[in-house]
Amino acid sequence: MSITVGRLELAQPLLNGSGTWDAEQAHRIFGDANPGLAGFVTKTITPEPRAGNPAPRIAPSRQGLLNSIGLPGPGREAFLATLLPRLRTIVDGPIICSVGGFSLADYVDTVAALDSDPACAAIELNVSCPNVESGCASIGGDAGETERLTHAARQVTAKPLFVKLSASVADIATIAKAAEAGGADALVCVNTIKATAVDRRTGKSWFGGGGGGLSGAAIKPVALHAVVACREATTLDIIGLGGVESADDVRDLMAAGACAVALGTALFRNPALAHTISADLAS
Amino acid sequence: MSGVVEHATRLGPHLARVVAVEPLGGLALVRIEPDPRTELGAPGQFHMLSNPTGRDYLSRPVGLIQLDDGVGFVVDQESAASDMAGPEITVLGPLGRGFDLSETSAETTLLVAAGFGLTVMARIGRLHTRIRLIAGLRQADHLPLLEQVTGVTIDAPRIAPDLVTDPLSEALASGQYRQVLAAGPTGLGAAVARICADHGVASQIALEAPMACGFGACNGCAVQLDGTWKRCCIDGPVVDGARLLA
Structure with a gap:
């Protein structure tokens, strides 16, 4: 069942969500970099290497997972020089590179570098990062910031450009329209929902890095709402993401308006889940 | 440490049948049916276990142990009676890097x-x-x-x-x-x-x-x-x- 999402061709509609799969480790451990997935969405690439947040980073929640990971990664230079070429040799299907940063220039520099690398098939903007130059706490929480960032990225790449939205906003449709106005090819709905676990002794976030986000089955209804809202507000293709655990979850998101669906937290329990869902969808 | 031991790991978890849950003081020993898919791996490697009902939303890392008549694991009694309770358990592994036992002897x-x-x-x-x-x-x-x-x-x-x-x-x-x-x-x-x-x-x-x-x-x-x-x-x-x- 070949599909096209935001000008990117996929052999079938299942992907991973950024930050929920490590293709290099999966290849080493299981002998398959992206089992049952049409391609691979990388972890968010930041300009500089990042160690990620101090422990603790995860906590269970009812029908969900709380996390505060902090975007660990090798940084742009090492990603382009080492990891991306390696991924190209082991991933079956297109590689979608997730890009993050802390200023417009951060994003633009990474997008421009990826544009000239044939191993990168498409680019996903993780707009849930702050813009420290403007003082905006989350680019994706502000329509103007989202449009400016998407437009700036659009100027330096002809590759399919996706914008991954947060549902922790007052009106996701407004943000979706801004991404469309900025030149996005597709939307990814949705990132984790702002959430946390509390240290009872201090009243502060239990996570070493503070903050936190909720993923897993608990957020599927939020994802459905976001997909419907974005479908009604824009003409963009949508990748649905949030709480997908079964073929019926995929059907629900596609009925809501998604043309492709990403798996996330459920992969942690079952790294072969995409195979199971594909078989169920085929039957 | 160059000699760390890893084993190739089967993609995806499998279901293992729980044959007994026995009290072990304040803990519980869960015996699971011997199955060639349940490879122990090297000492120090671990398995991710979860309840196939999804009662425990996240898997948990557990070290499987060799018993005289099979394989098992130890958990606290509360988990054995709640999150991990049931006739089957989902097992993924072995995972991680185990001990390098090449220099191991009782004397040293x-x-x-x-x-x-x-x-x-x-x-x-x-x-x-x-x-x-x-x-x-x-x-x-x-x-x-x-x-x-x-x-x-x-x-x-x-x-x-x-x-x-x-x-x-x-x-x-x-x-x-x-x-x-x-x-x-x-x-x-x-x-x-x-x-x-x-x-x-x-x-x-x-x-x-x-x-x-x-x-x-x-x-x-x-x-x-x-x-x-x-x-x-x-x-x-x-x-x-x-x-x-x-």
């Missing part, structure tokens, strides 16, 4: 373990007999856990607040031991590594950390290694103790 190797770390030593005791084990327990009703640690020579166990580090220092001062293999809660690893370094003795430490996946995807199991944050499931759980001190 000392084992140190506390809590669930003792189940790791149960594996080593079946491969290398008569090694001395310094054991620590959080509470006295966990003492029956030691019944599962066969093949080793166990010192009188230390029950909290007594620490395993006191007899460890005394043992290393004798000059007999060339390496220490340790497993236990977070604080134990760093303390053992420090004492070993002070005595010029090599150490391998099996770390514990909360995990959601066990295969490098979730980045949740951050542990401090080499002065930065690394994934326990990928870099460990067994690491050279010197890496905890960098």
Whole structure:
């Protein structure tokens, strides 16, 4: 069942969500970099290497997972020089590179570098990062910031450009329209929902890095709402993401308006889940 | 540490039948049906277990142990009666890096373990007999856990607040031991590594950390290694103790 999402061709509609799969480790451990997935969405690439947040980073929640990971990664230079070429040799299907940063220039520099690398098939903007130059706490929480960032990225790449939205906003449709106005090819709905676990002794976030986000089955209804809202507000293709655990979850998101669906937290329990869902969808 | 052991891992979990849940003092021993898919791997490697009903939303890392008549694992009684209860358990593994036992001998190797770390030593005791084990327990009703640690020579166990580090220092001062293999809660690893370094003795430490996946995807199991944050499931759980001190 070949599909096209935001000008990117996929052999079938299942992907991973950024930050929920490590293709290099999966290849080493299981002998398959992206089992049952049409391609691979990388972890968010930041300009500089990042160690990620101090422990603790995860906590269970009812029908969900709380996390505060902090975007660990090798940084742009090492990603382009080492990891991306390696991924190209082991991933079956297109590689979608997730890009993050802390200023417009951060994003633009990474997008421009990826544009000239044939191993990168498409680019996903993780707009849930702050813009420290403007003082905006989350680019994706502000329509103007989202449009400016998407437009700036659009100027330096002809590759399919996706914008991954947060549902922790007052009106996701407004943000979706801004991404469309900025030149996005597709939307990814949705990132984790702002959430946390509390240290009872201090009243502060239990996570070493503070903050936190909720993923897993608990957020599927939020994802459905976001997909419907974005479908009604824009003409963009949508990748649905949030709480997908079964073929019926995929059907629900596609009925809501998604043309492709990403798996996330459920992969942690079952790294072969995409195979199971594909078989169920085929039957 | 170059000789760490890894095994190829089957993609995807499989269902294992639970044949018995037996009280083990304040803990519980869960026996699962022998199955060629349930490969134990090397001592120190772990498996991600979860309830197929989804009652426990996240899998948990557990060290499987070899029993005389099969395979099993130890959990707290509350988990055995709730999250992990049921006729089947979902098993993914073996995962992570295990102990390098190439230099192991009863004459020169000392084992140190506390809590669930003792189940790791149960594996080593079946491969290398008569090694001395310094054991620590959080509470006295966990003492029956030691019944599962066969093949080793166990010192009188230390029950909290007594620490395993006191007899460890005394043992290393004798000059007999060339390496220490340790497993236990977070604080134990760093303390053992420090004492070993002070005595010029090599150490391998099996770390514990909360995990959601066990295969490098979730980045949740951050542990401090080499002065930065690394994934326990990928870099460990067994690491050279010197890496905890960098």
